[in-house]
Amino acid sequence: MKVLLKGARVLDPSRGLDGILDVLIDGERITLIGEDIKAEDAKVIDLSGLLVVPGLVDMHVHLRDPGLEYKEDIESGAKSAAAGGFTAIACMPNTVPPVDNAAMVSYIASKAERVGLSRVFPIGCISKGREGRELAEMGEMAMAGAVAFSDDGNCVSDASLMRRALMYAGDFGKVVIDHCEDPTLSAGGVMNEGYVSTLLGLPGIPRSAEEVMVARDVILAKETGAPVHIAHVSTKGSVEIIRRAKAEGIPVTCEVAPHHLVLTEDAVMGYNTNAKVNPPLRTEEDVEALIEGLKDGTIDAIVSDHAPHSMDEKDVEFDKAAFGISGLETSLGLVLTFLVGAGKLSLEEVVEKMSANPARILKIEGGALKEGALADITVIDLKKKWAVESAKFFSKGKNTPFEGWELKGKAVMTMVGGRIVYSEKQY
Numbered sequence: 001m002k003v004l005l006k007g008a009r010v011l012d013p014s015r016g017l018d019g020i021l022d023v024l025i026d027g028e029r030i031t032l033i034g035e036d037i038k039a040e041d042a043k044v045i046d047l048s049g050l051l052v053v054p055g056l057v058d059m060h061v062h063l064r065d066p067g068l069e070y071k072e073d074i075e076s077g078a079k080s081a082a083a084g085g086f087t088a089i090a091c092m093p094n095t096v097p098p099v100d101n102a103a104m105v106s107y108i109a110s111k112a113e114r115v116g117l118s119r120v121f122p123i124g125c126i127s128k129g130r131e132g133r134e135l136a137e138m139g140e141m142a143m144a145g146a147v148a149f150s151d152d153g154n155c156v157s158d159a160s161l162m163r164r165a166l167m168y169a170g171d172f173g174k175v176v177i178d179h180c181e182d183p184t185l186s187a188g189g190v191m192n193e194g195y196v197s198t199l200l201g202l203p204g205i206p207r208s209a210e211e212v213m214v215a216r217d218v219i220l221a222k223e224t225g226a227p228v229h230i231a232h233v234s235t236k237g238s239v240e241i242i243r244r245a246k247a248e249g250i251p252v253t254c255e256v257a258p259h260h261l262v263l264t265e266d267a268v269m270g271y272n273t274n275a276k277v278n279p280p281l282r283t284e285e286d287v288e289a290l291i292e293g294l295k296d297g298t299i300d301a302i303v304s305d306h307a308p309h310s311m312d313e314k315d316v317e318f319d320k321a322a323f324g325i326s327g328l329e330t331s332l333g334l335v336l337t338f339l340v341g342a343g344k345l346s347l348e349e350v351v352e353k354m355s356a357n358p359a360r361i362l363k364i365e366g367g368a369l370k371e372g373a374l375a376d377i378t379v380i381d382l383k384k385k386w387a388v389e390s391a392k393f394f395s396k397g398k399n400t401p402f403e404g405w406e407l408k409g410k411a412v413m414t415m416v417g418g419r420i421v422y423s424e425k426q427y
Ligand SMILES: NC(=O)N[C@@H](CC(=O)O)C(=O)O
Pocket: 062, 094, 152, 153, 154, 179, 276, 277, 278, 279, 305, 307, 308, 323, 324, 325
């Protein structure tokens, strides 16, 4: 089965490609990219006026399956990912039970395969039971298809365990992703420590809770020579530590979530539990530093940290509410509206940080549009104006602080291995 995508602006910054071009797909791969391609045996899809980019990759997603399917399951999560424009996602292992063995890695991979929408790459636990005491069977999980290791939701507090995790994972060629939070500093905190927490009388989480662990991880990565990836960076101080580490040649990469780029702690005012997230929303100064970090390459990737929760878990007092934002379906729109639209980031930078870079960090195929590459493609309408309506999310998680926000720019078609897995128009 051949498909010819016609007339779109085709953009792949990884190879300096940008122009009105056609893309010919045969089966699951791209066979030709060029001007005005003729292919009589192909099904033609007219994409004029739209933007074609390498399939977006979200390397930090929570799918809640197994065990917490009332929040999300692999099928609803994959639908949500496809609708958000993501052709591939990597899912965190903080499920019930946690993904700490090969059988569970296989369960996720095979269920995702059956669902057949966006590609789903499982991330395995660093420690058994995510308890932070003993290393999990990382080798076996790697063999079963785990692309990385993380105890996300928790920090690996034990520095010696973290050091061994880096060495083992490094030996398998896998990256360790750390949720940097010193529990002795964050204990009891529910939002950023500062002016607003004082005003609201809520216990705060200081920036140092994140930064001391970022510094520790950088030191361990330097000593072991093994790569570490810092999850959801939220403070100016973290950006500065990582910038210095990269300048020294230490193998550290990191990511940021859209909510940390467009919101501040002010969003918590009125005890809005939909703005309760970990790490917490910070201040304007942090937001500016994060954007600066994206611009100068300190921050490699933009991820949703999609953290769906049920209404019941958010519709309670602020200190009792669950941490997290359902982000797959707003991620791209927020980035296009508030970063590209506001002139803070170029389209090329966005494609790098939402496709090529995360693919490279996880060592998965993707992130490029070229002959022979997988036909994983995201089609974007940059002019499309739309309003966030959580009731229409494919995700079960309706927990968003962006309800009703007007955004400009949206994925209108998502193609995985040459198959349309999401489209706003019938073709
Ligand atoms: N980010 C969050 O606020 N919540 C995440 C956990 C995490 O990413 O640390 C979750 O699993 O709900």
